[in-house]
Amino acid sequence: MTGNYTYWISTALLSLLYLASAAAYVAKRDWVRQALADLGYPGYLVPVLTVVKILAVAAILSRISVPLSDLAYAGMFYHLLLSGLAHIGVRKPGGALPAAVGLVLLVASFATQNLARDIPSPDALAMAAQQATLN
Template sequence: MRRLTVIYWICTGLTALLMGMGSIPNILSSADSIALFQQIGYPTYLLPFLGVAKLLGVIAIIVPGFPRIKEWAYAGLTFDLAGATYSFLAIGAPVAVIASMIPGFLVIAGSYVTYHKRRKAKISLSLEV
C-alpha cells in the first residue's frame, strides 16, 4: 500500500504541476497564451475560463475525499489535454510538439489508476476489520 501511495502522489503532484502551471498564464491572459490561442484560431475570451477550470480540476484531485468530483476533474483535465493535442494536430504543428503531450497523458493516467487502486485497497482493508 505504501508503494502505491508514493506512486499516486508522484503522479498526482506531476499532474498538478503540469496543469496548474498551465492554468496561471491562461487565467492572467498572458501575451504568450494569447499568441498561442490566436495561432490555433481560438477566441481569447476562452483563456480565463479554461485556466480557472484547470485550476479547479487540480484542486479537486489534490483535496482528499469527494470521489465523484475527482472523477469529473480527471475527465476534464484529460479532455483539456486531448483538445490541445487535437488543436496542434489540426494546425499542422511539428511532431515534437504533439509528442510533448504524451507525458501529460501518462501522469494523468498514472494518478487516476493509482487513485482507484488506493481507494479499492482502503475499502478492502475496512471490510477486513
C-alpha cells in the same frame, strides 16, 4: 506501496503541469491568447481555462467529493487530448508534447488513486484490478 508512490508522484507532476500552465496564462496573457488564436480558439477562453485548471487540481488533491474528483480527471483527459490534437492539427507536433506527458501522468494517477486514497473511486481502474484478484 509502489502504487501509492505512483499515485502521489504522478498526481504531483500532473498538478504542477496544470498549475504552471495556469500561471503562464496569467503571466503571459497576450502570448497565450495569440497561441490559442493560432490553434483556432477564441481568446475569451484564457480566463476560463485558467480558473478551470486551478479548480481541477484543487478537486483532485482535496478530494472533497469522489464524483467531483472523477469529473476533474475526465475534464483533464478531454482537455489534454484536445490540446494535443489541436497542435497536431496545425502541424506543430512539438506543442503536443506537454499534452502527451500530461496524458501519461493522468492515466497513472487515475489508475492508482484507489491504492493511495481512503475513499475509493468506483470508476478507477485499480479498483477493478483489486476486485479481480480478490475473486
